[in-house]
Amino acid sequence: MGMPSANATSETLKLCIFDLRRGQNEGQELDKILFFYPADLPFSTQLSVIGLSEGLITFTRIFSPEAACEVIEAEGHSHVFYEAEPDIWMVMVVEKNKDSEAIWRIDGLRSLLKELHSFFLMFTGSIRALLDKEPSGGLIRTHLYYFIMDYLSDFLSGKKLQLPNFRDSLKERGTVHMLTIGREAALEVQSLVKVLELCVGSSQCSSLIMYQDLLVSSTLSPEDTVNIFNYAVLRLSPRALSSGASSWSYLRKGNTAPGASGPMLPNSSSVLEVYYGSQENSVGGHSYNVLRPLKHGHWSRGNDGFLVTDSWEAEAGSLVHTCPTIWLHKTDERMYLCAYQHRSLTIIFLIPVASVLNADQEIPFVKQQIIENVALKIIKVEEKLSRGWGGENAYHVSGYRYLLVDDDRCISRASPPGKVTTLTKESLVALSRLREEVDLEKSRAKWDGLGHEKDLEVCIRAKNNAWVIARLTRGKELYMVLEKANETLLYASDAVEKFSDRYCNGAFSFD
Amino acid sequence: MLSDSNSSSDDDQNPKPDATSIDQSLDAIENQLASISMSQSVSEFESESEHGIHEEETTELNHQDFRNGSLSEIDQLSLHNSVPEEVSRSEKDVDEPKASSSRLWTNAVEEEEVEAPSSPSSSGYAGERGSSSSASGILEVNNDGEIDAVRNDGEFDEVSDSQAPWVPGKRHGDEDDASISWRKRKKHFFVLSHSGKPIYSRSVIAAQLFLFHCSIGYGDEHKLAGFSATLQAIISFVENGGDRVKLVRAGKHQVIFLVKGPIYLVCISCTEEPYESLRGQLELLYGQMILILTKSVNRCFEKNPKFDMTPLLGGTDVVFSSLIHSFGWNPATFLHAYTCLPLAYATRQAAGAILQDVADSGVLFAILMCRHKVISLVGAQKASLHPDDMLLLSNFVMSSESFRTSESFSPICLPRYNPMAFLYAYVHYLDVETYLILLTTSSDAFYHLKDCRIRIETVLLKSNVLVEVQRSVVEGGMHVEDLPVDPASRSGTVSHLGQPRIPTGPPERFKEVFHGIGGPAGLWHFIYRSIYLDQYVASEFSSPISSLQQQKRLYRAYQKLYTSMHDKGVGPHKTQFRRDENYVMLCWVTQDFELYATFDPLADKALAIKICNRVCQWVKDVENEIFLLGASPFSW
Secondary structure (H helix, E strand, O other): OOOOOOOHHHHOEEEEEEEOOOOOOOOOHHHHEEEEEOOOOOHHHHHHHHHHHHHHHHHHHHHOOOOOOOEEEEOOEEEEEEEEEOOEEEEEEEEOOOOOOOOOOHHHHHHHHHHHHHHHHHHHOOHHHHHHHOOOOHHHHHHHHHHHHHHHHHHEEOOEEOOOOHHHOOOOOOOEOEOOOOHHHHHHHHHHHHHHHHHHOOOOOEEEEEEOOEEEEEOOOHHHHHHHHHHHHHHHOHHHHOOOOOOOOOOOOOOOOOOOOOOOOOOHHHHHHHHOOOOOOOOOOOOOOOOOOOOOOOEEEOOOOEEEEOOOHHHHOOOOOOOOEEEOOOOOOEEEEEEEEEOOEEEEEEEEHHHOOOHHHHHHHHHHHHHHHOHHHHHHHHHHHHHHOOOOOOOOOOOOEEEEEEOOOOEEEEOOHHHHOOOOHHHHHHHHHHHHHHHHHHHHHHHOOOHHHOOEEEEEEOOOOOEEEEEEEOOEEEEEEEOOOOOOHHHHHHHHHHHHHHHOOOOOOOO | OHHHHHOOOOOOOOOOHHHHHHHHHHHHHHHHHHHHOOOOOHHHHHHHHHOOOOHHHHHHHHHHHHHHOOOOHHHHHHHHHHOHHHHHHHHHHHHOOOOHHHHHHHHHHHHOOOOOOOOOOOOOHHHHHOOOOOOEEEEEEOOOOOEEEEEEOHHHHHHHHHHOOOOHHHOOOOOOHHHHHHHHOOEEEEEEEOOOOEOOOOOHHHHHHHHHHHHOOOOOHHHHHHHHHHHHHHHHHHHHOOOOEEEEEEOOEEEEEEEEOOEEEEEEEOOOOOHHHHHHHHHHHHHHHHHHHOOOHHHHHHHOOOOOOHHHHOOOHHHHHHHHHHOOOOOHHHHOOEEEOOOOHHHHHHHHHHHHHHHOOOOOEEEEEEOOEEEEEEEOOOOOOOHHHHHHHHHHHHHOHHHHHOOEEEEEOOOOOOOOOOEEEEEEEOOOOEEEEEEEOOOOOHHHHHHHHHHHHHHHHHOOHHHHHHHHHHHOOOOHHHOOOOHHHHOOOOOEOOEOOOOOOOHHHHHHHHOOOOOHHHEEEEEEEEOOOOEEEEOOOOHHHOOHHHHHHHHHHHHHHHHHHOOOOOOOOOEEEEEOOOOEEEEEEOOOEEEEEEEOOOOOHHHHHHHHHHHHHHHHHOHHHHOOOOOOOOOO
């Protein structure tokens, strides 16, 4: 009872979004649910999950008004909370101990909720805004339903959702991965950016250039760069477009490209019906123009090199080739998103909607300009980058398994996943636990107002003789596993020092 | 209430009655507090301080007097009333938005915490209820960070009430001193029954609970139960979902739940202590209850779910408050090991021999202790005593004033030995700090044990053991400053813990000379735990960590390090080096021992490692003096 295990496969994850401002009267509790996965759970169960969450949010606010409930750890489950918008909460419930892989890092899971919400903001705007637009909730529910199901489909491995666990300890969601380029190439890229801006003609145009799944350049704010970069890796990069290809990026999972999100959306219309079955007027996805930017297989490369999508078709209703739009986080500005791809190089540029009077004419014109004036330069840059590109293992450092995070710039670099898989489970779990500890220290420092001043060094020699290391300094983080290292602490410290000097400009070195 | 309604939760008509009920009670709580927490005035701070909650800070100033025993209870009270005003002002600074200019200092002050619970009387609670029958107490921390529990009774309440008037009916709306006290303290413990009844309605714990309820605008016990009910509701809500709640985290706060049959224990803390440590503390709290009542108290709940345990625990609040206090200074609470008073091997042998003698005459355990440190202990064949049981037993004895004044014979239960049965403890203080505990299974052994005690006492006096004990107390344990620098020079004339005694001059002078900047290479402190002995030795605090706040912070750092090393899933790790803004810490876990060492944050890594090796050698060199070595069949 309470949380029945009617369907074993759907038990491993529950994900819900609810609005504390809704459904406060008895009998209207269903109203507060904006999203629930799995949708086929009985309402009593859904409400009991949300009831517990709501109760604990209220309870914890009594003594911790500045930060309400962040996590509930129970013997069998972890409940991860994220207040996405004021009074709008996302709660993820994951099962522990189901199998030996179910070892989670709470902040790792929360970063997934954050990413999901950032994407939603980018494409659709805030949940609250959609609720205000249509207080009955049908609109937001429909949007959230398709959006989240499309998002989750990336985590589908076989029939099961595979969430980031301890094996992902050397990854950091919500960051960008940079391509390291030489000075000459950097100058080329620089001039490409300049030419692009000239072509688009608008001073507020922003651009983002990627080589494969790595960022080459961005003129956007860090937050917006992270969002667009990660979206591009998921859906726009050459790998994402050639479905079936396995990606080595953490953002894409496994070999099985889900293609359409079939398995995730079993009976979508009926699921949506139940929420507002009482409201006869609008049922199912038909009466709403649902934006599904995360739906698989809806981007393709046109003959002119520009990427096209039909995901935005429905929005405007009739237009054949609507140019997708997104919201910028920093300026809250609506932008047209255009992407051009030449081999491994993807160029994304954003044009303020406000600056375009007639999109149907102006956008194609801009595209034409680019093809005429920039295409050659793009080819040149692509060639240059390809020549310097070291392949998937370019950032492998022999003997080290590492993750380097620059919090200020939202950048991370890590050992290639293929190399991380050589680590034993023991080492990875030890690292996951250490990162959990560091997460707590960081959050503590945040509440104490220390922020980035947190300075910490931890070197652990684990039971299996691996060195598991964390270093925090001035907003930079370094995590490392050394499995075949010497047994002395000094050796391990020395290894970190060398790494820091060689790859981090000495950021983690002591003088 | 929750479990009942949840049983019908299949019904979609009324799908979430449980949560609503949580909400209702909590909404009320929240609304009240929201309005309360807006205003903070100086006078309220002062009135708070008058409630005498600031034990640690006050006592730091007063400990000398307490140790001399020169103060009457009234004097103590007046000290309480006069000193904390200063403290309260600094507290106020802390409560104000963080001033960036003095950030470091602010943080240091915030480290101070007052989790030693207030005396119920000083909170006005006992006075309000007119319950002079309930024993109440104040905890004091003396020089060595140890506890003297000062017992008091009804008169005290009156005095307290007259000096710090407390009007129950007044606490509503914008009254907020209690809510400040709630926030000022970093840790709160609650014990309740599975039906949501507060178990310590007259204890210190309940006083905190009560304070909390004052803070939310409730002043009477009826409403007090409401908060308990909320905690109970959370626990059973999760339980009904087929799970068991362990921890809730919110910002700096953690709420830790521990369910022990019909008894629920909850801790709300914003200290940095890890979950595992806090859970261990709840376990000890529960163990302390079992020590007083045995686990058979569960049967009472089986017969009557609404059973009220409170009367059974009457008068034991000081035991719990002293235990809670020890969570902030006694490493035994997380190391699960005990520590010995340093004594010459022969002296300890002499004590052990006479204890062994009585153990052979039908005594289950004979324990000779000085404060929380063991002088010697002996068990009957095959009987072994868990370090946690020793901690709880010594806490029970030391915190109860009655044991000090006369020989006593009291039923107690050792939770790790046999949680279901009572043993009988004969307790007698041989001097102010040294006491003998004889445990037996026989309820009519008093006169036999009395005879045993007389024999023991005679032998101890004759063999000068008690004098040696006093001397050891004065000299203290291992000082990091005394760490032998050159391992080759270990031989020669050494007496106390491997150090040559300075022949002349008073001990104060001696300390002055050596207490400068800690030990070699920036060594500040260490704890060495012998795994097969179940014992630990901690060095004395050196000057860089001389204040209580510094010691507590260090203690917390050790807790963290211990937890990190002993991770349930992947631990224990072998080595750990940790450096942050406060310390360099090194931990080394082997099959035989665990070493935790603290250095200056700027200490050199290579040198620190060398020093750790030397500490281990030093401990091995003096292990005859600092540990109780397997002379007895006590453990295995």
